[in-house]
Amino acid sequence: MELIEVVEQWAWIGWLVLILVFLVIEMLTLDFTFLMLSIGGLAGLVTDLLGAPIWLQVIIAAGVAAALVLLLRPPLLRRLRRGEDPTPSNVDALIGLGGTVVSSVGAHGGQVKLANGDVWTARSEAGDLEPGARVRVSRIDGATAIVRSDSPDPLTPAPEDPLA
Structure with a gap:
């Protein structure tokens, strides 16, 4: 069995591990960045389960993560910080x-x-x-x-x- 075939066969495990690592880091930072990366990893996992080649999985995961970080994260952060007290302490x-x-x-x-x-x-x-x-x-x-x-x-x- 070639190395590429082994990687493609077991890529779903890599995606799961990546998603879990990103979620744990997100729980520690609470900044929504790693949440968006884990959702990108989820998109990579879904494309793997649909049978896409590994290069396409990585491109889709990176594209989804980048789009979420650039488009969804800023309004989520504004909404999260909307109730903060601006008084210096x-x-x-x-x-x-x-x-x-x-x-x-x-x-x-x-x-x-x-x-x-x-x-x-x-x-x-x-x-x-x-x-x-x-x-x-x-x-x-x-x-x-x-x-x-x-x-x-x-x-x-x-x-x-x-x-x-």
Whole structure:
């Protein structure tokens, strides 16, 4: 028996294994990509059961998978993510948040009290900031807020903040 004949005779097992592998990966990623690939594999399996040669099975499977990934996956993802809350959370919610310097903030450290009431270790983007100065969070680096002055003159403290 030739190798090609053996491959064509047992191709249905290969298609089943491929479909199952894609489905397991899809369960882990939940991104619809591998679901579309497994449906393409199903199309390859069906063409194998109908007696098509292996080259045609692969072309049909690839075509179906590509069409599904390009045409069906985007609307499915939009529908899936339609109910998501767009409000930033965790560290993303701190970016742009205002606050007040509690202890002098420089390039190597200090502390700020943010508008949400949290006290954070902070570093200044530029220059030193004295206690009472208004600041805004530029980014978070680990557990340190990188802040910039929120007032025209970084050395001039802002009026008393009721949250401070």
